[in-house]
Amino acid sequence: ALRRRPSWLDGIVADAYEAYQEALQAQQAYDVVGLYWQAAVACAGTRPPLLRDVSVIALDGFDDFTPSEFRLLQSLAPHLEHLVVGLACSRSHPSQADIYEIPRRTAALLQQTFDVEPLELDEPPPRTCAEFAASRIFWRDRIAFPSGLTPNVRLAPCATASIEAEAAARRVKALILDQGVAPDRIMVVHRDLASAGPRLLASFAEAGVPVRADVSLRLPESALGRFLLRLFDCWDRWEPPVVAELLASPLFSPDGVDIAPWRDAMRSLVRQACGARGHQAVRDGLSAAIARLKRAEGAERMGGLRSCPAPCEAAEAALRAVEFLREEENRMRACRTARAFARALEELYVRFRLDAAPAALPEGALRSVEEPAWKALRRALSEYVRWQNAAPETPVTWQEFAAEWRQVMAETPFSPVAGDHGVRVLGADAARGLDADYVLLTGMNAGVFPRPARMNAIYSDSDLRDLSDAQHVALETRQDQAARELLLFHQLLSAARAELTLSWAHESNESRELLPSPFIGDLEDLFRDHPLERDPSGLRAVPEPDEAAGWRDVRAAALSGARPAGPELRAALTGLFDRAELERERQGFGPFGAFDGVISDAALTAGLEERFGPARVYSANQLQRYALCPFAFFAERVLGVAETEDATPELDARVRGIILHDVLQRFYECCRGRLPSTLDL
Numbered sequence: 001a002l003r004r005r006p007s008w009l010d011g012i013v014a015d016a017y018e019a020y021q022e023a024l025q026a027q028q029a030y031d032v033v034g035l036y037w038q039a040a041v042a043c044a045g046t047r048p049p050l051l052r053d054v055s056v057i058a059l060d061g062f063d064d065f066t067p068s069e070f071r072l073l074q075s076l077a078p079h080l081e082h083l084v085v086g087l088a089c090s091r092s093h094p095s096q097a098d099i100y101e102i103p104r105r106t107a108a109l110l111q112q113t114f115d116v117e118p119l120e121l122d123e124p125p126p127r128t129c130a131e132f133a134a135s136r137i138f139w140r141d142r143i144a145f146p147s148g149l150t151p152n153v154r155l156a157p158c159a160t161a162s163i164e165a166e167a168a169a170r171r172v173k174a175l176i177l178d179q180g181v182a183p184d185r186i187m188v189v190h191r192d193l194a195s196a197g198p199r200l201l202a203s204f205a206e207a208g209v210p211v212r213a214d215v216s217l218r219l220p221e222s223a224l225g226r227f228l229l230r231l232f233d234c235w236d237r238w239e240p241p242v243v244a245e246l247l248a249s250p251l252f253s254p255d256g257v258d259i260a261p262w263r264d265a266m267r268s269l270v271r272q273a274c275g276a277r278g279h280q281a282v283r284d285g286l287s288a289a290i291a292r293l294k295r296a297e298g299a300e301r302m303g304g305l306r307s308c309p310a311p312c313e314a315a316e317a318a319l320r321a322v323e324f325l326r327e328e329e330n331r332m333r334a335c336r337t338a339r340a341f342a343r344a345l346e347e348l349y350v351r352f353r354l355d356a357a358p359a360a361l362p363e364g365a366l367r368s369v370e371e372p373a374w375k376a377l378r379r380a381l382s383e384y385v386r387w388q389n390a391a392p393e394t395p396v397t398w399q400e401f402a403a404e405w406r407q408v409m410a411e412t413p414f415s416p417v418a419g420d421h422g423v424r425v426l427g428a429d430a431a432r433g434l435d436a437d438y439v440l441l442t443g444m445n446a447g448v449f450p451r452p453a454r455m456n457a458i459y460s461d462s463d464l465r466d467l468s469d470a471q472h473v474a475l476e477t478r479q480d481q482a483a484r485e486l487l488l489f490h491q492l493l494s495a496a497r498a499e500l501t502l503s504w505a506h507e508s509n510e511s512r513e514l515l516p517s518p519f520i521g522d523l524e525d526l527f528r529d530h531p532l533e534r535d536p537s538g539l540r541a542v543p544e545p546d547e548a549a550g551w552r553d554v555r556a557a558a559l560s561g562a563r564p565a566g567p568e569l570r571a572a573l574t575g576l577f578d579r580a581e582l583e584r585e586r587q588g589f590g591p592f593g594a595f596d597g598v599i600s601d602a603a604l605t606a607g608l609e610e611r612f613g614p615a616r617v618y619s620a621n622q623l624q625r626y627a628l629c630p631f632a633f634f635a636e637r638v639l640g641v642a643e644t645e646d647a648t649p650e651l652d653a654r655v656r657g658i659i660l661h662d663v664l665q666r667f668y669e670c671c672r673g674r675l676p677s678t679l680d681l
Helices: 009-027 032-044 067-079 101-114 129-136 161-178 193-207 223-237 240-248 260-273 279-293 311-333 338-351 365-390 398-410 461-471 478-493 518-526 551-559 567-572 574-587 602-612 620-628 630-638 653-671
Strands: 056-059 082-085 153-160 186-190 211-213 423-427 436-442 496-507
Touching: 032 067, 067 082, 067 101, 101 478, 129 153, 129 478, 129 496, 129 518, 153 161, 153 518, 161 186, 161 193, 161 436, 161 496, 186 193, 193 211, 193 423, 223 240, 223 311, 223 365, 223 398, 240 260, 240 279, 240 311, 260 279, 260 311, 279 311, 311 338, 338 365, 338 398, 365 398, 496 518, 551 574, 602 630, 620 630
Parallel strands: 056 082, 153 496, 186 423, 186 436, 211 423, 436 496
Antiparallel strands: none
């Protein structure tokens, strides 16, 4: 059929779609739509063998069908005695048209195509506020509030998105410990779980709450991904802190170098021994540390190694590991093409023994994340190598390859292994059709839920409706997307059997103001005469002591002035109170003290009086430095602390000039009063 209003883009879209189908045929591959169409073709003739003993097929959980899905239903129907389709919708009241627009349209299509009369089941009267909200939300007419409803809807505004995740974890833990609710009976839902999932999982892990998460992460969010990115960072600049983290990582297990016995000492060793950036500086620092440690007093001077049973052997192992890293860097940098880099990366995976990486991690939640990350990394690496082998040879630099591989990792998703038991953490689409005793619907902010309607990149909504009428297929417009969000919110309101909590944040973690979802306004308007319960705990940055769900909460509550009960708890927090008292002294309005740098020792003050007394002559640069930052003057001029400079292959002009001036000064001081002819040069 022809469109009523053809567009110049129609030919371009048709050509692109034809090329896409030709590519699928050339690869002998199917996309999802093609699989449904092929199944419909297979069912159109004889009865499929799989349906030989099947007389009834019942479908539930659908709101609508794609054209290819509906075509398959049409092909299946002649082979069945009954084809049953369950739709969650009601046609009893005109005000429900907005909620049930999509399933009503589907019901009309089914009725028209199969010439059947729908069997409507009466909706039971609501017993709780959540059931009342689910059945009456978005009505166009004002509704009389029924009596006898059990209040079970809570609103939980929170200060920030991070505090919202922490408040959800506290609420869940309180349900488990205080009310004895089994974790399997609790469900936490977020509309955009891809972005909020890591934050929620971290809060639940801090609270010690078991979860079953349906969340997709990216490789940089795994320990394995961070290790590889840190390896690339190390080769870029060879900064001692990055080298220290690499050597201390349980994932670092290089072929031929055993550092496992001294892994705990690696971080302190490298940080203390190496002060400058660059491979040569790191190597020299470790060599000097080995020389010091071979002397009797060496371990005492490197205080961080006092607990290490063999500090010299640890330093030697660290030096071997650094040389291993240098060899691998040279091997990678020797590559000149994308294909060579891909093969070198595959070899690096073997030499770093990353296949054994997940086994190096402890059992539990961490391994449930890292094992899928390892599999995703293997798939991404295999695909990358296969793609580069098939592509023409392309010259690239190390920097270009590293940037491209970082991008590959950033775009590679993986899903943590969900446990058999625990709180379900789901995205809104995955939670559709499920229920639980306690449901926490988080992220109820404008721009998140409802999700903003997406514009079609090619056609306007009027074009999409025109195409739908001409081709007799449903093409989703922005109005359809908005209707789908209304229906999804209605379905989530229906999920709570005992209690429903809706939370949102007033500010993002970057201090950007956030507004509550318009659905929150619709809900409050529905209960305008019977206000819903509000939980203010999420508006506090620090929880009350009895709300603490983990050590982080306990420390925050203690620092806010709440003294913990019990001698064991107080003893565990003694160091925290000491540090807090130090900061109070420094930030207070009283006179300066020892924590501000005031020196009261008599011998020290006498020495300072001699060096910086009234007779001292200050240069203009020194006076300016003191005016800008007295502490910087104290560190540089009094303590003699020099800024650590980056190691460079060549001396810059300033350093070269200082050396030349120093050499000339020493030469003339030694040779003053002597003739050049008498000097032994």
